[in-house]
Amino acid sequence: MSDKQGFMKALKCRECGREVPLTATHVCEFDFGPLEVAYDYELIKKSLTREVICSRPQTMWRYRELLPIAGEPTVGRQVGYTPLVKADRLAKALGIRELWVKNDAVNYPTLSFKDRVVSVALSRSVELGFKTVACASTGNLANSVAANAAAAGLDAYVFIPSDLELGKVVNSLVYGANVISIKGHYDEVNRLCAEIAGKYGWAFVNVNMRPYYAEGSKSMGFEIAEQSGWRVPEHTVVPMASGSLLTKIHKAYQEFTKLGLVPESKWKVHGAQATGCSPISVAQKAGLDFFKPVKPNTIAKSLAIGTPADGFYALKVMKETGGHGDDVSDDEIRDGIRLLAENEGIFAETAGGVTVGVAKKLIASGKIPAGSSAVLCITGNGLKTLEAMTGHVGSTREIRPSLREFEAVMAQDKPELVAR
Ligand SMILES: *Cc1c(COP(=O)(O)O)cnc(C)c1O
Numbered sequence: 001m002s003d004k005q006g007f008m009k010a011l012k013c014r015e016c017g018r019e020v021p022l023t024a025t026h027v028c029e030f031d032f033g034p035l036e037v038a039y040d041y042e043l044i045k046k047s048l049t050r051e052v053i054c055s056r057p058q059t060m061w062r063y064r065e066l067l068p069i070a071g072e073p074t075v076g077r078q079v080g081y082t083p084l085v086k087a088d089r090l091a092k093a094l095g096i097r098e099l100w101v102k103n104d105a106v107n108y109p110t111l112s113f114k115d116r117v118v119s120v121a122l123s124r125s126v127e128l129g130f131k132t133v134a135c136a137s138t139g140n141l142a143n144s145v146a147a148n149a150a151a152a153g154l155d156a157y158v159f160i161p162s163d164l165e166l167g168k169v170v171n172s173l174v175y176g177a178n179v180i181s182i183k184g185h186y187d188e189v190n191r192l193c194a195e196i197a198g199k200y201g202w203a204f205v206n207v208n209m210r211p212y213y214a215e216g217s218k219s220m221g222f223e224i225a226e227q228s229g230w231r232v233p234e235h236t237v238v239p240m241a242s243g244s245l246l247t248k249i250h251k252a253y254q255e256f257t258k259l260g261l262v263p264e265s266k267w268k269v270h271g272a273q274a275t276g277c278s279p280i281s282v283a284q285k286a287g288l289d290f291f292k293p294v295k296p297n298t299i300a301k302s303l304a305i306g307t308p309a310d311g312f313y314a315l316k317v318m319k320e321t322g323g324h325g326d327d328v329s330d331d332e333i334r335d336g337i338r339l340l341a342e343n344e345g346i347f348a349e350t351a352g353g354v355t356v357g358v359a360k361k362l363i364a365s366g367k368i369p370a371g372s373s374a375v376l377c378i379t380g381n382g383l384k385t386l387e388a389m390t391g392h393v394g395s396t397r398e399i400r401p402s403l404r405e406f407e408a409v410m411a412q413d414k415p416e417l418v419a420r
């Protein structure tokens with residue numbers, strides 16, 4: 001490992017390939033292309049083997065050579081290695097031979113996949129000397145920045161759209177973060193944050209720290225491959241907001257293949273959106289390389305980005321791998337949440353309903369063949385979006401503490417038991 005940059009080489013423009021130093025910056029000055037972390041794979045290959053990985057604690061940091069920090073992680077050291085659950089009952093309900101659920105609804109500490117990107121972004125921010133961290137968020141990112149900043153003793157400013165679910169708002173405030181609620185949708189929050197980031201010199205995890213932040217998503221792909229028995233699954237279904245997670249899961253599979261950690265294989269990465277905010281999936285279905293920005297209107301608020309920063313690259317990954325995009329209505333999202341809960345005992349947030357709903361569609365249409373095996377990425381916890389299911393899950397039956405009243409209930413449900 002070289003002294004100050006670990007296994008990283010530089011930040012590299014995805015458009016023109018120019019390299020710049022590993023600072024807090026995210027766009028190429030030459031053509032405004034997005035910057036991405038470039039690694040020294042020769043060096044990584046010498047140090048990262050299956051044996052080395054397996055000897056390390058079960059967190060996302062067991063793949064640390066492939067994550068963009070120079071030294072040891074200092075923030076979010078416990079994040080990741082969430083369960084990959086074999087979902088036989090859901091497989092049967094959706095009509096597919098084999099199905100797995102990668103369950104980031106129980107990620108540590110804030111119950112969403114965002115803990116992955118935040119632990120990387122904040123660890124790198126500390127390395128670069130920042131004392132204040134910030135983000136533009138659709139909810140989960142704000143929760144994770146607030147919590148991880150609190151634990152690391154950093155000051156946090158989180159910016160959210162004002163129409164977020166109560167659970168997401170309280171989950172940011174409780175850690176003592178400065179929560180700025182913007183009267184506007186996420187794309188407006190993001191635009192404001194770009195201005196603030198330029199002026200205040202904070203570490204904005206998804207603005208000037210975005211090249212490092214985004215790499216954290218790869219850990220979900222690394223874990224899926226390792227937990228699948230060191231192979232890449234045939235089909236992976238991924239929810240899309242900015243589209244970044246989808247591109248990074250693909251990159252994770254590519255890196256593991258390049259390093260010889262998994263055998264060469266073909267895989268398809270499919271992208272899921274809500275119909276009320278589906279710029280990427282609509283473009284994919286129309287066979288286009290570019291999306292048209294939209295104004296979001298969906299219960300899947302965590303995915304409500306109308307101008308997705310990585311939409312173009314997500315379309316490219318789906319095209320390259322032969323994956324498909326699709327989208328589901330609010331009612332289908334609720335159905336998806338119920339299907340996962342009733343068949344697997346996992347309560348996902350709206351984004352999970354999107355993923356299950358889209359997987360159901362892709363299986364029904366044969367785009368994911370019934371005889372194949374698929375992994376669904378469940379990225380957030382249903383306890384944070386209770387509003388979405390309130391009034392859609394049946395209701396409790398209230399009685400006085402009396403056997404007679406209970407038997408009146410049972411007389412409706414199971415009269416044969418009451419009659420005895
Ligand atoms: C942020 C988020 C995503 C997707 O994020 P990308 O911007 O596409 O990387 C998916 N699910 C949940 C619950 C999220 O909070």
Ligand SMILES: [Zn+2]
Nearest residue numbers: 013016028033
């Ligand atoms: Zn460039």
